[in-house]
Amino acid sequence: MTINRVAIIGLGLLGGSIGLALRERAPGIATTGFDADPNVRAVATDRDLVGTVCETPGEAVAEADLVILCVPVGAMGDAARAFADALPEGAIVSDVGSSKRHVAEALAEALPGHTIIPAHPVAGTEQSGPEAGFATLFANRWCILTPPADAEEDKVEVLANFWRGLGARIEIMDAEHHDLVLAVTSHIPHLIAYTIVGTASDLEDVTRSEVIKYSAGGFRDFTRIAASDPVMWRDVFLSNKTAVLEMLGRFTEDLTALQRAIRSGDGDTLHDLFDRTRAIRRSIIEEGQDDERPDFGREDHI
Amino acid sequence: MTINRVAIIGLGLLGGSIGLALRERAPGIATTGFDADPNVRAVATDRDLVGTVCETPGEAVAEADLVILCVPVGAMGDAARAFADALPEGAIVSDVGSSKRHVAEALAEALPGHTIIPAHPVAGTEQSGPEAGFATLFANRWCILTPPADAEEDKVEVLANFWRGLGARIEIMDAEHHDLVLAVTSHIPHLIAYTIVGTASDLEDVTRSEVIKYSAGGFRDFTRIAASDPVMWRDVFLSNKTAVLEMLGRFTEDLTALQRAIRSGDGDTLHDLFDRTRAIRRSIIEEGQDDERPDFGREDHI
Numbered sequence: 001m002t003i004n005r006v007a008i009i010g011l012g013l014l015g016g017s018i019g020l021a022l023r024e025r026a027p028g029i030a031t032t033g034f035d036a037d038p039n040v041r042a043v044a045t046d047r048d049l050v051g052t053v054c055e056t057p058g059e060a061v062a063e064a065d066l067v068i069l070c071v072p073v074g075a076m077g078d079a080a081r082a083f084a085d086a087l088p089e090g091a092i093v094s095d096v097g098s099s100k101r102h103v104a105e106a107l108a109e110a111l112p113g114h115t116i117i118p119a120h121p122v123a124g125t126e127q128s129g130p131e132a133g134f135a136t137l138f139a140n141r142w143c144i145l146t147p148p149a150d151a152e153e154d155k156v157e158v159l160a161n162f163w164r165g166l167g168a169r170i171e172i173m174d175a176e177h178h179d180l181v182l183a184v185t186s187h188i189p190h191l192i193a194y195t196i197v198g199t200a201s202d203l204e205d206v207t208r209s210e211v212i213k214y215s216a217g218g219f220r221d222f223t224r225i226a227a228s229d230p231v232m233w234r235d236v237f238l239s240n241k242t243a244v245l246e247m248l249g250r251f252t253e254d255l256t257a258l259q260r261a262i263r264s265g266d267g268d269t270l271h272d273l274f275d276r277t278r279a280i281r282r283s284i285i286e287e288g289q290d291d292e293r294p295d296f297g298r299e300d301h302i
Numbered sequence: 303m304t305i306n307r308v309a310i311i312g313l314g315l316l317g318g319s320i321g322l323a324l325r326e327r328a329p330g331i332a333t334t335g336f337d338a339d340p341n342v343r344a345v346a347t348d349r350d351l352v353g354t355v356c357e358t359p360g361e362a363v364a365e366a367d368l369v370i371l372c373v374p375v376g377a378m379g380d381a382a383r384a385f386a387d388a389l390p391e392g393a394i395v396s397d398v399g400s401s402k403r404h405v406a407e408a409l410a411e412a413l414p415g416h417t418i419i420p421a422h423p424v425a426g427t428e429q430s431g432p433e434a435g436f437a438t439l440f441a442n443r444w445c446i447l448t449p450p451a452d453a454e455e456d457k458v459e460v461l462a463n464f465w466r467g468l469g470a471r472i473e474i475m476d477a478e479h480h481d482l483v484l485a486v487t488s489h490i491p492h493l494i495a496y497t498i499v500g501t502a503s504d505l506e507d508v509t510r511s512e513v514i515k516y517s518a519g520g521f522r523d524f525t526r527i528a529a530s531d532p533v534m535w536r537d538v539f540l541s542n543k544t545a546v547l548e549m550l551g552r553f554t555e556d557l558t559a560l561q562r563a564i565r566s567g568d569g570d571t572l573h574d575l576f577d578r579t580r581a582i583r584r585s586i587i588e589e590g591q592d593d594e595r596p597d598f599g600r601e602d603h604i
């Protein structure tokens with residue numbers, strides 16, 4: 001099986017980036033796209049995010065070998081049902097959602113009898129919408145496939161090669177493990193960032209203007225994450241509840257231990273942890289997952 | 303009073319950056335420097351961080367108009383006592399520490415009768431040591447002065463102009479308010495980042511390698527902060543205990559509310575917060591305190 005025609009459902013940051021990456025790296029593949037929002041379709045047309053922007057999801061998938069759902073996790077089921085009748089029999093259906101167990105269930109229910117291989121490219125920025133995508137979003141990023149136990153191996157390999165073609169590196173794991181790993185590397189960091197930015201903006205004794213002025217002390221990094229798409233993240237937390245609550249429990253225990261160390265003046269406990277966490281940063285840079293320059297190379301240290 | 307000779311005690315990221323910024327922006331000012339670590343003094347000499355690297359703190363301050371302590375907050379008292387006998391009578395003594403009430407007390411005790419005007423340039427990177435400094439670290443950053451109630455106004459203005467000369471913007475407030483503001487904009491973000499990076503590296507069900515691979519989902523931003531100097535940060539938490547514990551209490555309350563919203567499937571509460579936090583990000587960019595490009599302009603979205 002070869003991928004000749006790809007349909008992208010949802011033309012925001014992820015969907016748009018897939019379209020742009022395909023145009024740059026695999027110009028032989030024909031692309032169609034659909035978005036429920038007519039304004040998004042208009043921008044997608046202007047930016048040439050896909051070859052043909054369609055007016056209905058059925059039209060977009062009608063001749064596709066591969067359909068990729070790029071909508072918020074909570075909207076996957078409805079989005080799939082909207083094109084179910086038009087979906088070619090042999091097509092692979094995949095997605096880019098940040099939680100996988102819930103998506104696998106929603107798609108299996110919406111598209112019985114079809115080949116569903118959920119996927120999650122671990123890539124993104126704080127920006128969203130059809131203006132935000134760019135062709136190199138997936139370069140050197142990991143894309144995790146979570147095929148169901150009965151998935152056909154050759155179709156999994158076709159999807160893996162598709163993502164390799166966009167510059168990604170592939171890992172395969174089951175959906176449950178994915179949801180646990182991403183809870184700690186992505187979901188909890190986002191939840192914490194949203195929380196502290198909210199806490200800071202609600203203070204009576206410290207003004208909003210002070211929070212903004214002195215954000216270079218650390219806070220501004222959190223605001224980047226806390227500027228991410230609200231609907232996408234609401235859905236992630238609701239659809240990965242079990243793993244998020246489990247990891248949140250561990251985080252809270254660890255934070256409570258540090259709180260006790262501060263209260264009792266136990267500098268050794270603080271220093272030991274602070275020393276240990278540097279090693280993780282070094283490994284992330286060695287693995288090519290971040291920029292080694294100070295402040296990520298923020299321009300001119302503005 | 304004019305500043306003609308500046309002594310920098312402690313030649314790490316901050317001290318080194320002050321020296322380099324002075325060389326670039328105020329070449330008429332003579333600089334001396336001292337660091338307790340002979341290896342740091344050697345690098346400081348190689349990098350020309352100051353005009354003269356001295357072998358004792360007394361030698362460094364002997365003719366200074368302005369002495370700036372750039373050592374961890376917990377070491378301020380001892381560092382000041384080490385040059386107390388050599389300090390010229392009219393000199394201004396200042397610092398760059400991240401908590402101010404504790405520093406003000408420690409310096410007042412160590413240097414009775416001298417002019418002490420604590421300061422905190424809200425600038426830094428995750429790197430530390432004499433190799434880490436650069437001349438533009440303070441450009442467009444805020445520097446907060448926390449003069450004691452009885453400080454001479456003209457000396458405060460001299461110090462303010464000194465920092466303006468390095469590119470900083472000046473704000474004046476009392477030490478207690480500083481410590482509260484910085485607890486939320488800097489200290490709590492660091493504590494949270496250290497905690498989650500520690501939590502992630504202690505998991506049994508998720509390997510260290512998985513945490514590193516999939517860090518692009520959000521976690522990697524936290525690791526940058528959690529790579530900051532361990533001694534400096536241990537001292538910050540111990541010296542700003544009251545404000546840190548107060549702000550930590552508020553953060554924990556807010557996090558618990560979100561935890562409850564996730565458990566009960568209350569998407570509206572989540573969405574409302576996630577929507578609200580974007581505004582803070584926009585203000586930080588408008589104020590010039592961060593880069594507006596996605597991912598802070600991380601190069602090539604590596």
